Amino acid sequence: MIRKLNATGRVRIPQSGMRFSMAKIGKRRMRVDLSASIPEEVSSSAARKRVLLDLRQGTAFRRETVELEAGASQVSISIDCEFDGDPEGAVGTLRIIDKASHKVLAEAKRLRPARAGEARSTSILPLISADLDGEVWRLDFESTDGGPRLLIERELGHPGEVARYPAFLALVLAEVLRRILTAVIQSGDEPSGEEDDWRSQWMNLAEKFAERPAGRIARDDANDWIDLVARRFARSHRAVDRMRSIFEIDE
Amino acid sequence: MNQICRLTPKGLQAFENLIAPSPSESLPGRDEILEDLVEILENQQVSPGPFWTRFELGKYCCSLLADLPVGIDRDRAFWAWLSLLWVDWLRIGKNGKRVAFGKLHRWIPEVEKSRTFHRHLVAGPTLIYSTHRDEPRRAMAVLCGLPSAPGEVAEQLMSNRELSWSPGVMELATRLYFNPETGSLRKGAGGKEEGAARRLVDVLWQLDRTWDVASMSSGELLDLLPGEFDRFSKYAQVEE
Numbered sequence: 493m494i495r496k497l498n499a500t501g502r503v504r505i506p507q508s509g510m511r512f513s514m515a516k517i518g519k520r521r522m523r524v525d526l527s528a529s530i531p532e533e534v535s536s537s538a539a540r541k542r543v544l545l546d547l548r549q550g551t552a553f554r555r556e557t558v559e560l561e562a563g564a565s566q567v568s569i570s571i572d573c574e575f576d577g578d579p580e581g582a583v584g585t586l587r588i589i590d591k592a593s594h595k596v597l598a599e600a601k602r603l604r605p606a607r608a609g610e611a612r613s614t615s616i617l618p619l620i621s622a623d624l625d626g627e628v629w630r631l632d633f634e635s636t637d638g639g640p641r642l643l644i645e646r647e648l649g650h651p652g653e654v655a656r657y658p659a660f661l662a663l664v665l666a667e668v669l670r671r672i673l674t675a676v677i678q679s680g681d682e683p684s685g686e687e688d689d690w691r692s693q694w695m696n697l698a699e700k701f702a703e704r705p706a707g708r709i710a711r712d713d714a715n716d717w718i719d720l721v722a723r724r725f726a727r728s729h730r731a732v733d734r735m736r737s738i739f740e741i742d743e
Numbered sequence: 744m745n746q747i748c749r750l751t752p753k754g755l756q757a758f759e760n761l762i763a764p765s766p767s768e769s770l771p772g773r774d775e776i777l778e779d780l781v782e783i784l785e786n787q788q789v790s791p792g793p794f795w796t797r798f799e800l801g802k803y804c805c806s807l808l809a810d811l812p813v814g815i816d817r818d819r820a821f822w823a824w825l826s827l828l829w830v831d832w833l834r835i836g837k838n839g840k841r842v843a844f845g846k847l848h849r850w851i852p853e854v855e856k857s858r859t860f861h862r863h864l865v866a867g868p869t870l871i872y873s874t875h876r877d878e879p880r881r882a883m884a885v886l887c888g889l890p891s892a893p894g895e896v897a898e899q900l901m902s903n904r905e906l907s908w909s910p911g912v913m914e915l916a917t918r919l920y921f922n923p924e925t926g927s928l929r930k931g932a933g934g935k936e937e938g939a940a941r942r943l944v945d946v947l948w949q950l951d952r953t954w955d956v957a958s959m960s961s962g963e964l965l966d967l968l969p970g971e972f973d974r975f976s977k978y979a980q981v982e983e
Binding site: 500501502519520542544546548550551553555557576587589593594595596622623632634643 | 813814816817854855856857858859860861870904905908951952953954955956957958959963
């Protein structure tokens with residue numbers, strides 16, 4: 493299936509300028525703040541509208557519903573809610589729907605919250621603490637929208653800090669890129685080219701390192717291209733230098 | 744059993760060793776695990792069971808969770824303890840025959856994985872009963888079966904949290920596939936043919952690109968279903 497956002501007439505809610513944060517305020521309670529601009533073609537329509545914010549993380553799911561005043565050009569949500577997940581790794585979907593017909597008028601997907609007081613991350617690879625039962629990291633494609641997440645053993649500490657550790661950068665990230673690109677190509681789903689399509693985001697990243705062969709590519713050619721991307725990616729992140737400094741190997 | 748417990752890390756490992764890779768019928772060591780490798784959570788009576796439908800099992804476990812610490816429903820050691828405690832009747836399938844243990848996550852849940860957590864034989868029905876606790880019978884399509892055999896309809900609907908959360912979607916599935924007269928699913932509901940649950944999920948995701956499916960009522964959703972669902976929707980129309 494080729495996914496085209498505009499095939500249904502809905503419009504994209506721009507993520508630039510959007511504020512979205514989540515902060516844990518109790519074992520199962522979360523403070524959620526979101527503000528976003530509503531595209532003019534939606535705000536100017538006469539339909540009575542409703543705003544839906546879906547929050548997901550692992551098996552946790554929550555939906556918040558807010559009524560939108562006629563003519564409003566801004567969505568603003570500020571709530572304390574029950575959410576049995578962690579802000580880190582949570583993903584949101586924001587929808588504005590026609591209250592009567594339930595038609596989706598506008599949407600923003602794969603929203604990643606900032607922690608309170610921090611800027612919102614726009615990374616295409618969420619880092620998640622998880623109990624990996626002996627493994628240090630694992631790539632996970634099981635989030636609802638199929639985009640990959642990098643799970644990192646909880647015992648090692650904050651996943652962002654683990655991922656910045658030189659040995660982790662050197663040994664893991666190129667392999668992560670390789671596996672994700674392989675998954676994109678093997679899925680057979682052509683990336684839509686839309687900004688919020690995870691396949692497109694990864695292909696765009698890969699093409700910064702090596703131009704992708706045009707058209708449908710044979711498996712061997714695809715593997716060669718992925719190898720080239722992974723090599724150049726590792727080089728650009730100075731993987732060997734990092735390992736050399738860890739082992740203190742002289743030239 | 745007069746105490747609610749969870750398995751210790753050693754208990755979890757021992758349980759895992761017991762059922763993988765080729766468990767024996769008698770599960771030697773089970774009583775020792777339940778006796779020695781547990782942590783007590785609460786002094787409270789726990790029913791020995793059996794519960795012969797996922798509905799009854801989910802209902803009972805929801806009442807059990809009410810008195811336990813917040814977050815216990817994401818505790819794999821707690822769910823593993825319950826499934827080990829009830830292992831004898833949790834393995835009884837149709838015609839009273841014992842079924843294979845199957846995948847480990849049926850007994851020890853993967854609490855971080857949204858696509859397998861619901862497959863745990865005890866946590867799965869509890870999760871869905873709890874989600875629809877205001878009207879749990881709307882989820883009969885995924886709760887009517889034996890605990891040992893959740894089935895394809897449950898798998899299809901519960902592996903999508905957005906869909907299984909939605910009252911309208913769950914009620915739609917029950918109206919289409921659950922036969923209240925027999926207390927079981929209609930023939931073909933779990934198959935691969937047109938109109939089966941597998942197709943329902945595909946169609947709902949497709950519709951969700953235009954309409955917000957999760958906020959619609961079962962009647963509104965029924966009106967949007969294509970003709971391939973007629974063989975099931977004729978039952979749903981009668982109920983409306």
